[in-house]
Amino acid sequence: MSKFVLEVENLSASYRKNIVLEDVNFRVKQGSLTGIVGPNGAGKSTLIQTLLQLHPSLTGKVEFFNRPFNKSKQSIGYVPQRGSVDWDFPTNALDVVVMGLYGKIGWLKLPSRAHKRLAYEVLEKMDMVKYADRQISQLSGGQKQRVFLARALVQDAEFYFMDEPLVGVDAATEKAIMEILKELKTNGKTVMVVHHDLQTVEDYFDHVLFLNKTVIEHGKTSSVFTTENISRTYGGKMKWAMEEGSHVVDTR
Amino acid sequence: MWSILASSNFQWVLASTMILGVAAGMVGLLAYWKKQSLMSDALAHAALPGVIIAFLLLGEKNLFILIIGAAISSLIGAFLIQWIQSATRITEDTAMGMILSIFFGLGIMLLTIVNRSAGGNQSGLDSFIFGQAASMVKSDVFTMLILTLVVILIVFLGFKEWKIYLFDPQFARGLGLSSKGMSVIYTVVLVTTIVVGIQAVGVILIAALLIIPSVSARYWTNSFFCMLLLSALFGGLSGIIGTYLSAIGKGWPTGPFIVIVAASFFVLSLVFGKEKGILVSRLEFNAQRKLLNSQTNANANTLDSKGVH
Numbered sequence: 001m002s003k004f005v006l007e008v009e010n011l012s013a014s015y016r017k018n019i020v021l022e023d024v025n026f027r028v029k030q031g032s033l034t035g036i037v038g039p040n041g042a043g044k045s046t047l048i049q050t051l052l053q054l055h056p057s058l059t060g061k062v063e064f065f066n067r068p069f070n071k072s073k074q075s076i077g078y079v080p081q082r083g084s085v086d087w088d089f090p091t092n093a094l095d096v097v098v099m100g101l102y103g104k105i106g107w108l109k110l111p112s113r114a115h116k117r118l119a120y121e122v123l124e125k126m127d128m129v130k131y132a133d134r135q136i137s138q139l140s141g142g143q144k145q146r147v148f149l150a151r152a153l154v155q156d157a158e159f160y161f162m163d164e165p166l167v168g169v170d171a172a173t174e175k176a177i178m179e180i181l182k183e184l185k186t187n188g189k190t191v192m193v194v195h196h197d198l199q200t201v202e203d204y205f206d207h208v209l210f211l212n213k214t215v216i217e218h219g220k221t222s223s224v225f226t227t228e229n230i231s232r233t234y235g236g237k238m239k240w241a242m243e244e245g246s247h248v249v250d251t252r
Numbered sequence: 253m254w255s256i257l258a259s260s261n262f263q264w265v266l267a268s269t270m271i272l273g274v275a276a277g278m279v280g281l282l283a284y285w286k287k288q289s290l291m292s293d294a295l296a297h298a299a300l301p302g303v304i305i306a307f308l309l310l311g312e313k314n315l316f317i318l319i320i321g322a323a324i325s326s327l328i329g330a331f332l333i334q335w336i337q338s339a340t341r342i343t344e345d346t347a348m349g350m351i352l353s354i355f356f357g358l359g360i361m362l363l364t365i366v367n368r369s370a371g372g373n374q375s376g377l378d379s380f381i382f383g384q385a386a387s388m389v390k391s392d393v394f395t396m397l398i399l400t401l402v403v404i405l406i407v408f409l410g411f412k413e414w415k416i417y418l419f420d421p422q423f424a425r426g427l428g429l430s431s432k433g434m435s436v437i438y439t440v441v442l443v444t445t446i447v448v449g450i451q452a453v454g455v456i457l458i459a460a461l462l463i464i465p466s467v468s469a470r471y472w473t474n475s476f477f478c479m480l481l482l483s484a485l486f487g488g489l490s491g492i493i494g495t496y497l498s499a500i501g502k503g504w505p506t507g508p509f510i511v512i513v514a515a516s517f518f519v520l521s522l523v524f525g526k527e528k529g530i531l532v533s534r535l536e537f538n539a540q541r542k543l544l545n546s547q548t549n550a551n552a553n554t555l556d557s558k559g560v561h
Contacts, residue, residue, distance in 0.1 A: 049422075052426060053425075054422055054425060054426070073426070073428055074428070076426070077426075078422075078423065078426045080420070080422055080423065084420070084422060085419060085420045086285075086419070089285065089418070089419045089476070090470075090473065090474045090475055090476045090478075090479050091415070091419065091474075091475070091476055092474070092475075096419075099415075099416050099419070099420070099423070102412060102413075102416055102424075102427050102429075103427040103428055105412075107413060107429070108409055108410060108412075108413070109412075110411075110412060111412070135474045151423075
């Protein structure tokens with residue numbers, strides 16, 4: 001039986017006066033690939049940021065690998081939303097990937113040739129070698145996402161968080177990213193992804209976490225990804241019809 | 253009047269304004285990517301009351317003590333800007349505008365009082381407004397040299413850390429780099445550069461020496477490291493050339509000359525810079541248009557010859 005690598009108890013967080021997360025409890029098994037879904041403003045990004053202590057928590061306990069976050073930091077990788085950085089920053093794709101190794105290189109030391117080779121190999125895996133020297137402002141949205149993912153992969157973490165990696169990328173990039181995620185899972189890594197497209201949840205994730213300020217439901221996709229849970233998460237206004245295996249959204 | 257240029261004291265002054273320019277160019281680059289160029293202006297103006305109060309308490313002009321006074325008042329300014337935007341509904345730019353003018357007004361008021369008092373107008377405090385490099389004595393020069401070299405060293409040693417902190421602070425935190433720590437070091441090097449520079453360049457114009465070299469450097473390179481070196485080069489050259497020019501006339505303020513030299517580098521970069529400089533962009537655009545035009549013409553000709561329209 002696989003063990004739990006993330007345990008969250010009674011987590012809550014707020015932005016100014018608004019409570020955005022309340023009494024969040026869930027446990028994640030090693031080697032699972034979880035999609036976090038929920039409406040806008042449900043606290044999906046905040047959940048990840050609170051778990052990683054990038055956003056302060058009001059209450060609650062979070063343990064990775066049975067240890068507090070600060071002691072397991074090195075084994076956790078994070079792929080933030082693409083829009084979170086200034087892509088006009090003067091640097092190239094390879095350089096951004098090398099940044100993923102800064103923790104390993106050690107502070108105040110410069111990256112060696114071996115570090116650069118490692119970053120290069122990961123770019124190769126993401127099919128991005130021909131853009132290694134390209135200025136990051138001149139990359140397309142999908143290429144930027146691949147660079148971000150490569151930067152996380154090079155960290156060689158055990159647990160990955162990704163914030164909407166599939167938003168605004170083309171089909172080829174989406175496929176490439178999903179292949180990488182499945183490979184991570186095969187290698188026993190644990191991945192949690194904030195996801196928007198309900199139509200692909202069943203194809204992409206073996207676990208799903210419905211979030212709307214608190215955990216509505218969490219479990220195996222095959223058992224919890226039901227119309228009932230979707231409407232509980234997205235509210236009564238959203239009507240769901242499952243016709244010929246596809247979901248149709250009515251947002252009246 | 254030219255004899256001053258040959259004096260050994262003046263050569264030290266030149267060296268110190270050059271190193272100041274280098275430090276300002278480097279720290280200015282950090283401010284540029286932290287999107288806080290205007291912050292340096294606010295902090296420079298906020299330094300003035302500290303200088304005057306330190307002089308009033310001490311009764312003499314000792315650059316090191318005045319610098320400490322300037323630093324304290326500048327940091328209070330920085331703190332107030334932070335506090336105003338977090339505790340009230342006033343936004344950062346308004347907070348900076350308020351602090352800048354209030355502190356500067358207070359400084360000018362105190363300066364007027366000092367100058368009216370007996371012996372006050374010989375204090376040379378006026379030089380802190382527009383800068384007077386020639387008024388520096390050897391001990392001033394050494395104070396400046398040591399502090400600026402420390403700043404340069406801090407920026408240089410932590411090059412990789414600055415880069416990730418400026419590009420993606422959240423990711424840097426994930427790697428275990430304390431963003432609070434980096435932010436404190438950033439404020440310290442910024443304030444240090446400002447306060448050591450105010451005697452030579454003046455509180456009004458020191459910000460220009462922080463802002464202009466880095467924007468000029470942006471037109472030449474797409475590498476953070478090269479941008480750092482270029483920004484340091486532009487800053488250093490502006491410092492030395494500006495000081496030299498201002499020494500030609502007796503009592504000419506240094507700050508304006510340094511800023512005009514820095515601005516000339518900017519104009520050159522804006523026009524001739526190889527990364528999106530006006531001239532290069534224009535040439536590239538024209539070349540592409542020509543290419544496309546000749547292609548369409550060629551296509552049209554083939555169609556014509558086939559009798560198709």
